[in-house]
Amino acid sequence: MSCIAFTNGEHLLFMMLLCSSFIYMWAFISYINVEKSANTILYNLYVLMIYLVLTGGVEGTGPIWIFIVSPVTFSIRGLKRGTFDIVLFLIAVILAFYFADALDIYNYEPNQYTYRVLFSFIIVAMLSAFYEYTREKYNDKIIALSQKNEVLATIDPLTNLPNRRYTMKKLEEFKLALSRDQTPFVIMLCDVDNFKKINDVYGHDIGDEALTHLANTLKQNIPDKALVSRWGGEEFLIAIPNAVKEKGVEVANKIHASLKNNSICELPESVNLTISIGVIQCLEARSIDLDIKHADELLYTAKEQGKNRTCS
Numbered sequence: 001m002s003c004i005a006f007t008n009g010e011h012l013l014f015m016m017l018l019c020s021s022f023i024y025m026w027a028f029i030s031y032i033n034v035e036k037s038a039n040t041i042l043y044n045l046y047v048l049m050i051y052l053v054l055t056g057g058v059e060g061t062g063p064i065w066i067f068i069v070s071p072v073t074f075s076i077r078g079l080k081r082g083t084f085d086i087v088l089f090l091i092a093v094i095l096a097f098y099f100a101d102a103l104d105i106y107n108y109e110p111n112q113y114t115y116r117v118l119f120s121f122i123i124v125a126m127l128s129a130f131y132e133y134t135r136e137k138y139n140d141k142i143i144a145l146s147q148k149n150e151v152l153a154t155i156d157p158l159t160n161l162p163n164r165r166y167t168m169k170k171l172e173e174f175k176l177a178l179s180r181d182q183t184p185f186v187i188m189l190c191d192v193d194n195f196k197k198i199n200d201v202y203g204h205d206i207g208d209e210a211l212t213h214l215a216n217t218l219k220q221n222i223p224d225k226a227l228v229s230r231w232g233g234e235e236f237l238i239a240i241p242n243a244v245k246e247k248g249v250e251v252a253n254k255i256h257a258s259l260k261n262n263s264i265c266e267l268p269e270s271v272n273l274t275i276s277i278g279v280i281q282c283l284e285a286r287s288i289d290l291d292i293k294h295a296d297e298l299l300y301t302a303k304e305q306g307k308n309r310t311c312s
């Protein structure tokens with residue numbers, strides 16, 4: 001457009017369009033700062049449009065270009081800020097039409113032309129605002145849905161405890177705190193004793209009930225900042241930050257006692273739900289996987305020694 005203006009001898013328009021092209025190019029190159037680039041593009045567009053309305057552009061066709069302003073504004077600014085900018089731009093356009101005539105810069109003919117342009121601009125702006133409104137609404141819905149899915153992906157649906165995926169992330173964080181600030185932490189691996197028998201004798205539903213009961217018992221007996229998760233099947237993992245092994249053993253004993261005192265109503269009184277636990281204090285030099293392997297070995301020892309006990 002700038003080249004066309006040059007060959008037509010419209011030197012001022014040529015300069016305006018050339019400057020705009022350079023500004024757009026700069027905004028494109030410095031795209032790293034999105035906010036800054038977007039503002040540059042938008043304000044440059046406004047200045048160019050006001051210039052076209054004020055001078056009439058080529059044979060009075062300048063105002064036609066203002067229709068691109070509303071979609072660009074709403075897509076960059078969003079609904080709220082976009083509406084504010086569009087209203088300011090509209091006032092500027094009305095003033096530009098007024099001064100074009102008052103200062104005899106360009107006389108738009110027929111008279112109705114100015115009104116037609118302004119009214120059609122308002123209609124296009126309203127349609128763009130409506131489009132932006134629905135776009136933002138659906139965008140919010142999609143964000144809410146993906147946040148919900150993200151939560152669901154980290155929760156075990158039966159016990160409502162975090163799952164292994166989430167726990168691994170948390171354990172990495174604890175490990176980082178251990179190597180950075182020397183904050184010790186404890187891992188406890190718990191496994192239900194003779195669970196297959198409970199399932200076989202009383203059915204899977206009662207088995208599920210037992211797992212939920214155990215999850216609640218674990219939650220009630222761990223310190224505030226500790227994490228309890230369903231590690232898989234009938235295995236649970238507890239991580240206690242800022243704690244040493246003795247604390248883990250103390251918590252384990254509390255859990256054994258609590259399970260003994262609170263039986264599941266669906267199970268006969270003679271059947272006690274018990275668990276075996278392996279407790280370790282994590283070492284800075286060991287990976288999380290090796291820590292867990294070590295806890296698993298202690299859990300195995302607890303099973304071998306007769307179950308319903310803790311090894312550390």
Ligand SMILES: Nc1nc2c(ncn2[C@@H]2O[C@H](COP(=O)(O)OP(=O)(O)OP(=O)(O)O)[C@@H](O)[C@H]2O)c(=O)[nH]1
Pocket residue numbers: 158191192193194195196197199203204205206207208211232233234303307
């Ligand atoms: N009801 C129910 N059972 C489960 C679930 N996940 C795993 N199980 C059952 O847990 C049982 C685990 O059995 P085993 O690995 O033999 O362990 P165990 O019978 O507890 O024996 P020990 O660990 O040696 O005390 C299996 O029968 C699995 O089917 C679950 O979500 N619900």
